[in-house]
Amino acid sequence: MSAIAAADGRKYDLHFARWVYQNVDGGDRLPLCMQCGMCSGSCPLGTAMDYGPRKLLMMIRAGMKAAVLASDTIWNCTQCYNSWLRCPRQIRVTSILQGLATVAVKEGYAPKRPTARFSRAFWFSVTHFGRTDERLVTAFYYFSCGFKEGIQRALANLPIARRMVKGKRMHLGAPHRVRRTADLRAILTKAEEIETREKVSEAGR
Amino acid sequence: MPEKKTGVYLCGGCGIAEATSLDALDAVAVKEFKVPYCRRHDFLCGEDGLRTIRDDVTAGKVNQVVIAGCSPRVNADRFRFDGAQVIRANLREQVAWTQPAGIDDTGMLAADYVRMAITEAGKSNPPLPYQEGPYSERILVVGGGISGLTAAREAALAGCEVVLVEQSDQLGGHARRWSKRMPQRPPYQAPQNNDVDRLVAAVEADPRIEVRRRSRVAKTSGGPGKFTVTLRQDGADQSIAIGAIVLATGWLPYDPSKLGHLGYGVSPDVVTSVALEEMLAAGALSRPSDGLPANTIAFIQCAGSRDPDHLPYCSSVCCGVSIKQALQIRQADRDSSVYVLYQELRTPGVAEEFYRAAQKAGVVFIKGTVKSVGADLTVIIDDALLREEVPLAGLDLVVLATGMVPNAVGMMDGAEEPSPLPADDINPLSPIAVAGYAAAAVPAPSATPQPPPTQFFAGGTPLLNLQYRQGPHLPILAQGFADSHFICFPYETRRTGIYTCGPLRRPMDMAESAEDATGAALKAIQAIRNAVEGRALHPRSGDLSFPKIGLNTCTKCRRCTVECPFGAIDETPEGFPIVNPTRCRRCGVCMGACPVRTISFDNYSVEMLTSMIKAVEVPEEDEAKPRVLVMACQNDAYPALDMAGIARSRMSPYVRTIPVRCLGSVSLLCVSEALSSGYDGIILMGCKSGDDYQCHFVTGSAVAQERLTKIAETLKSMALEKERVQMIEASIADAGRLPKILDDYMAVIDKIGPSPLKGFG
Ligand SMILES: Cc1cc2nc3c(=O)[nH]c(=O)nc-3n(C[C@H](O)[C@H](O)[C@H](O)COP(=O)(O)OP(=O)(O)OC[C@H]3O[C@@H](n4cnc5c(N)ncnc54)[C@H](O)[C@@H]3O)c2cc1C
Numbered sequence: 001m002s003a004i005a006a007a008d009g010r011k012y013d014l015h016f017a018r019w020v021y022q023n024v025d026g027g028d029r030l031p032l033c034m035q036c037g038m039c040s041g042s043c044p045l046g047t048a049m050d051y052g053p054r055k056l057l058m059m060i061r062a063g064m065k066a067a068v069l070a071s072d073t074i075w076n077c078t079q080c081y082n083s084w085l086r087c088p089r090q091i092r093v094t095s096i097l098q099g100l101a102t103v104a105v106k107e108g109y110a111p112k113r114p115t116a117r118f119s120r121a122f123w124f125s126v127t128h129f130g131r132t133d134e135r136l137v138t139a140f141y142y143f144s145c146g147f148k149e150g151i152q153r154a155l156a157n158l159p160i161a162r163r164m165v166k167g168k169r170m171h172l173g174a175p176h177r178v179r180r181t182a183d184l185r186a187i188l189t190k191a192e193e194i195e196t197r198e199k200v201s202e203a204g205r
Numbered sequence: 206m207p208e209k210k211t212g213v214y215l216c217g218g219c220g221i222a223e224a225t226s227l228d229a230l231d232a233v234a235v236k237e238f239k240v241p242y243c244r245r246h247d248f249l250c251g252e253d254g255l256r257t258i259r260d261d262v263t264a265g266k267v268n269q270v271v272i273a274g275c276s277p278r279v280n281a282d283r284f285r286f287d288g289a290q291v292i293r294a295n296l297r298e299q300v301a302w303t304q305p306a307g308i309d310d311t312g313m314l315a316a317d318y319v320r321m322a323i324t325e326a327g328k329s330n331p332p333l334p335y336q337e338g339p340y341s342e343r344i345l346v347v348g349g350g351i352s353g354l355t356a357a358r359e360a361a362l363a364g365c366e367v368v369l370v371e372q373s374d375q376l377g378g379h380a381r382r383w384s385k386r387m388p389q390r391p392p393y394q395a396p397q398n399n400d401v402d403r404l405v406a407a408v409e410a411d412p413r414i415e416v417r418r419r420s421r422v423a424k425t426s427g428g429p430g431k432f433t434v435t436l437r438q439d440g441a442d443q444s445i446a447i448g449a450i451v452l453a454t455g456w457l458p459y460d461p462s463k464l465g466h467l468g469y470g471v472s473p474d475v476v477t478s479v480a481l482e483e484m485l486a487a488g489a490l491s492r493p494s495d496g497l498p499a500n501t502i503a504f505i506q507c508a509g510s511r512d513p514d515h516l517p518y519c520s521s522v523c524c525g526v527s528i529k530q531a532l533q534i535r536q537a538d539r540d541s542s543v544y545v546l547y548q549e550l551r552t553p554g555v556a557e558e559f560y561r562a563a564q565k566a567g568v569v570f571i572k573g574t575v576k577s578v579g580a581d582l583t584v585i586i587d588d589a590l591l592r593e594e595v596p597l598a599g600l601d602l603v604v605l606a607t608g609m610v611p612n613a614v615g616m617m618d619g620a621e622e623p624s625p626l627p628a629d630d631i632n633p634l635s636p637i638a639v640a641g642y643a644a645a646a647v648p649a650p651s652a653t654p655q656p657p658p659t660q661f662f663a664g665g666t667p668l669l670n671l672q673y674r675q676g677p678h679l680p681i682l683a684q685g686f687a688d689s690h691f692i693c694f695p696y697e698t699r700r701t702g703i704y705t706c707g708p709l710r711r712p713m714d715m716a717e718s719a720e721d722a723t724g725a726a727l728k729a730i731q732a733i734r735n736a737v738e739g740r741a742l743h744p745r746s747g748d749l750s751f752p753k754i755g756l757n758t759c760t761k762c763r764r765c766t767v768e769c770p771f772g773a774i775d776e777t778p779e780g781f782p783i784v785n786p787t788r789c790r791r792c793g794v795c796m797g798a799c800p801v802r803t804i805s806f807d808n809y810s811v812e813m814l815t816s817m818i819k820a821v822e823v824p825e826e827d828e829a830k831p832r833v834l835v836m837a838c839q840n841d842a843y844p845a846l847d848m849a850g851i852a853r854s855r856m857s858p859y860v861r862t863i864p865v866r867c868l869g870s871v872s873l874l875c876v877s878e879a880l881s882s883g884y885d886g887i888i889l890m891g892c893k894s895g896d897d898y899q900c901h902f903v904t905g906s907a908v909a910q911e912r913l914t915k916i917a918e919t920l921k922s923m924a925l926e927k928e929r930v931q932m933i934e935a936s937i938a939d940a941g942r943l944p945k946i947l948d949d950y951m952a953v954i955d956k957i958g959p960s961p962l963k964g965f966g
């Protein structure tokens with residue numbers, strides 16, 4: 001599944017935009033964006049983004065795939081839902097940004113981003129154990145920063161970890177897991193299968 | 206004329222008796238003015254009060270009823286007595302409700318208003334209406350587009366006979382060519398089938414409508430109820446009698462050859478929205494250059510509109526039209542890419558639904574300014590949303606959403622027959638300049654007589670070719686749109702009985718044009734009915750008086766002919782003015798213009814006004830009671846003063862107000878008489894003038910202002926300060942402001958001191 005972009009990078013080539021409309025959750029209402037800027041005005045993180053949500057939505061329209069997927073807008077979104085709630089055209093901005101983040105990861109636009117790495121750690125824990133295990137997620141994340149930095153960060157946090165164990169906030173054995181991980185796997189496999197099927201039939205239409 | 210028997214009726218109700226002594230007023234009437242008959246009642250507008258008056262009138266004791274009570278603006282329907290003329294003194298809104306009760310100043314004010322009213326009665330006669338038939342009740346509609354068809358149909362449905370004149374051999378106008386029209390029904394989301402044919406069929410089937418194709422108006426003379434219109438059809442002329450005229454000559458697209466900066470002419474694939482309509486009607490879109498399919502299309506909005514170098518106004522339909530066309534393209538071809546390049550998108554009201562539908566259908570709206578259009582159709586746009594210059598490439602077609610130019614002065618005719626200029630001694634107050642067409646810079650409209658522009662625009666035959674002394678064209682306000690009183694009387698033109706509708710008034714779509722045309726048709730019917738009964742049209746609806754010119758003293762100076770805002774005055778072969786009473790709106794501007802004051806109405810004259818001015822008792826200088834005369838326009842300023850009274854605002858007790866028909870009706874003699882009578886200050890209070898005028902008689906307040914510039918000399922020769930004569934613009938919304946404005950003026954008078962002319966008058 002690759003988000004199409006104009007071969008010659010022409011502005012306002014509509015292939016990428018239409019791909020987003022069809023494949024990203026919430027994209028169906030995106031054509032209705034009237035660029036009023038309510039989302040950017042409402043976003044608590046707007047100033048910490050390369051582009052505010054409004055501009056990012058326009059860039060999708062303008063076919064600027066690389067710039068959209070490489071932007072930190074989609075990563076700095078805290079999922080507070082302000083924009084979604086306030087958008088006068090009821091565009092699910094939050095969903096769209098999250099969806100774009102997934103695309104960015106899949107297409108290799110954001111391998112180094114801390115948020116992306118953290119998400120991957122989280123995903124690993126959840127899909128393997130059906131739960132988040134603090135040690136697993138933190139360790140996965142720390143070591144995704146590089147081996148040396150992983151060691152440093154782990155050591156720096158050791159005192160906290162000790163106190164957490166003492167206070168029974170963290171345990172030392174194997175990660176807790178849901179009882180039937182096999183079922184969880186089956187569910188995830190099925191979901192992937194459905195997703196692919198939908199994409200194929202979309203493409204075929 | 207029967208002998209005048211004046212009766213004064215003093216009302217004590219609504220706080221008047223508390224505010225001032227009725228005995229004193231009685232004394233003014235009976236002792237000072239020797240009015241034989243003065244009665245009082247403490248509730249004059251009640252049944253009993255009215256009966257008292259009615260009995261006196263019926264018994265033949267009184268034929269002029271002076272009512273000293275509420276404002277002339279209220280209870281006019283109650284104080285109406287067959288066989289008697291009614292004159293009012295405003296003791297309620299202007300005295301009892303604005304002054305402290307029981308003090309001297311209040312009594313003096315009330316007494317002065319009674320003096321003025323009795324004086325007015327002495328100088329006024331019941332008007333005899335002009336009713337000299339025969340009258341025609343047929344309506345002429347010029348132009349067979351949506352507007353003209355609707356006007357004809359509506360007039361016919363109201364029972365009128367209609368002649369519909371269309372220059373081409375087909376009805377329907379521009380709209381006939383549109384493949385679809387903008388939605389008229391909920392949910393307002395899809396282009397709708399064009400239903401003009403249905404309207405054409407209804408008009409053709411209506412026995413009361415006579416359709417004349419390939420016809421034009423060769424000339425028009427007369428006035429409401431009495432027009433003689435010469436129609437020219439296939440070279441043959443025929444004159445017919447007409448009661449009123451609806452002008453619905455529509456619009457024409459802005460000349461795209463002036464849009465080179467937007468790529469017109471660089472490639473055959475740059476087309477206008479009008480051309481696109483024809484392409485859409487023909488079926489699948491293809492590129493004019495090579496016939497290949499066109500599916501990547503950009504619309505450039507405001508092409509020529511909202512551009513100071515072209516049409517400075519918004520053409521108002523093109524946003525909706527482009528949305529319509531974009532949707533048609535998207536619906537026909539799912540793979541098409543359609544862009545609308547706009548600066549601001551104007552989709553008021555339900556048109557917003559249409560805009561949303563286009564967005565949903567995938568039309569891409571790009572906000573920005575178009576920088577250039579290349580021969581390969583690459584459009585460079587300064588994208589306001591991405592904040593960068595963006596080349597839009599790969600386009601098959603660029604559509605220019607060109608604006609609408611009003612056809613109010615025969616724009617369609619090209620250079621075939623250049624229009625004769627109005628005689629240079631008659632100043633068309635508004636020179637004809639059509640935006641984007643005026644060949645030379647045209648001076649701004651002004652009331653000063655000035656030579657008309659020698660260059661109008663390329664060609665242009667007067668649409669009605671009016672045989673009026675003021676020239677053959679309808680006066681134009683700005684940008685080539687027919688002048689109309691935008692706020693109050695939109696269909697009105699400055700030629701009574703001739704109503705414009707549709708895009709020659711302002712840019713309009715089909716629905717707006719149809720609504721406008723309905724209004725114009727109803728106005729035309731009203732004009733005829735009033736003409737037949739000898740009554741004025743609004744704003745003096747029902748007024749039976751009309752100006753009479755005493756030719757024995759007329760110097761043929763033509764001021765009246767020039768200044769009449771409605772072109773009501775023609776000239777005899779000897780050069781004497783003659784009034785066309787059915788064209789006249791009774792504003793009295795001619796009366797104010799006439800330097801020898803030989804124009805008057807039965808119930809309104811310079812002599813009447815000056816006598817009223819002189820009827821006021823101006824105290825001696827040492828009494829320190831200044832007097833300021835306010836001549837207030839009856840349409841807005843006087844009602845605003847009344848509203849201040851209704852709000853119980855305190856107003857200066859030194860002001861004496863006379864309502865006038867229009868500031869334009871105020872002769873300079875009124876001002877100089879007031880000055881020499883010892884008034885300390887004079888205010889002309891009336892509507893706003895200028896391009897955004899609010900004057901109910903269009904140019905009345907402008908000419909008043911112009912005349913006042915001349916008073917400066919007079920003031921100097923009388924050794925008076927210029928502050929003594931002022932003009933104040935007041936609208937109906939100014940009620941709250943006026944008391945303060947008057948107080949401020951009183952402070953100015955206080956500062957410059959009393960008039961040195963007191964006691965000489
Ligand atoms: C590209 C385009 C698309 C549009 N699409 C829509 C739409 O979808 N929906 C909508 O509501 N509006 C639309 N409009 C606006 C619409 O066309 C106008 O509102 C409408 O044409 C106004 O009709 P009219 O009768 O006033 O003028 P016109 O259509 O101009 O009719 C005037 C008529 O008067 C005749 N005439 C002119 N001079 C004389 C004369 N001297 N003597 C006798 N006859 C004369 C003309 O031949 C013509 O028949 C569109 C405009 C444009 C530019």
Ligand code: SF4
Pocket residue numbers: 039042043044045046053076077078079080081082083084093094097
């Ligand atoms: S949901 Fe994301 S983009 Fe929207 S306001 Fe919150 S942080 Fe900003």
Ligand code: SF4
Pocket residue numbers: 506507508510511518519520521522523524525549550551606608
């Ligand atoms: S209607 Fe739209 S395109 Fe037309 S002039 Fe106005 S703003 Fe411009």
Ligand code: SF4
Pocket residue numbers: 752768769770771772773774784788789790791792793794795796
């Ligand atoms: S100036 Fe006014 S009153 Fe005089 S003729 Fe013209 S319309 Fe009538």
